[in-house]
Amino acid sequence: MDPHLLRTYVTVARLASFSAAARELGYTQSAVSQHIAALEQDLGAALLTRRPVAPTPAGARLMEHAGPLLLRLDAARAEVMRMAAAPEQGLTLATTPTALTRRTAEALPPAGVTLSVLPRDEIPAAVATGAVDLGLVDGLAAPNDPLRLPDVAPLTARGVGQEPVAVLLPEGHPLARRTGLRLGDLVYARWIDAPDTGLPLAQLRAANGTAGFRPALRYDGTDLRTLAALAAAGHGLTLLPRAAAAEVPGAVAVPLTAPRVVHRTELLHAGTLRGPAAALAAQLDVRA
Structure with a gap:
């Protein structure tokens, strides 16, 4: 054919x-x-x-x-x-809004970096086709378990880090004073569906092993501040990495205590890393 x-x-x-x-x-x-x-x-x-x-x-x-x-x-x-090709001097990196942590940002070269914030599902293909040198993807996973990524091409995925997750809700929400929340108790709550910004609702369903988690509002953007403002205004709950959920005006971040899942970030690349891409991987303690 x-x-x-x-x-x-x-x-x-x-x-x-x-x-x-x-x-x-x-x-x-x-x-x-x-x-x-x-x-x-x-x-x-x-x-x-x-x-x-x-x-x-x-x-x-x-x-x-x-x-x-x-x-x-x-x-x-x-x-x-x-x-x-000869090794490039620059570096192109695609990331989701919640995958680029302060640690990763500090490891970037001081010049020559092109950073793109893309939807989660587009990053593996962007890396595979050479549109970018590296990709940062994230999602929910059991501690130390790899992410489930689409099989778009032979890619190497290396863990960069993991952190706890928290439910972001308005200060006046009945659950805002809790010290921890179980995902199973939130199945029928109002949720914001923000697949390219927060942790996707499909991952919540998979982690809880049940249906539910119906969206009250859908946000198709990639700006974390907008998502946090929507949650603080009472349009629905959202699940975020603890660092991203902390100190949002008008909102409270309550740790998720069950099931035991973490926000995991992985670095994607195709072939052998060279130049600035290899240097960044080394900075992040990722095996090149």
Whole structure:
């Protein structure tokens, strides 16, 4: 299966338009049609309906395979190019809002750093494809257990640190005076769904082994101050690393006592680290 044809198919299916795909890819519309026809002939199945443009059942199944396949190809290309290239003097780092701790920030080089705050799910792919040199990812885990990361490509994940977690709630909340909270007692509380800022609700469900944790409000940004302000204003609870939850005006951070989970941070990289990336890993006591 020709990856060029597969990329054309994915673009047409995503945009639901042959002409829009042609503009995005820089092809003529006729060339896009020929690509789709060639792929359908190769696979012996119709992949798209034409009016409207939409995947057939076979095409929908191909879309499920296409993303990981193309990502693996991009990752392989990026790794080979990195091996052949001269070491870069700069450093590009992608992180979630809660993964970059003060310790990590202090370990960054004094110059030549490009830092991007990205959604959790995008960081492994950014590292795999060479868009960034390193990625910092975080989440809930049992003490000393690794994070469960998507299998996007061969990546190396090394633990950087772990810390307790706390529930952030308004000062006037009935539970604000507690010395500790059990996650199981908060299943039916009002929660803020902030998957790219706080610890995702899906991780809370997995840690508690139950459903629930329904959101009262969804926040799609990556600014911790905004999330903390929403929690302090009573729009819902959120779970944060203890350091990030401390000293939020109008809010109280109550330690989570059960289940026994921690906020874990890991450093991701592809291939062998060199230059500033290797130096940062060494500063963080991460095996390069």
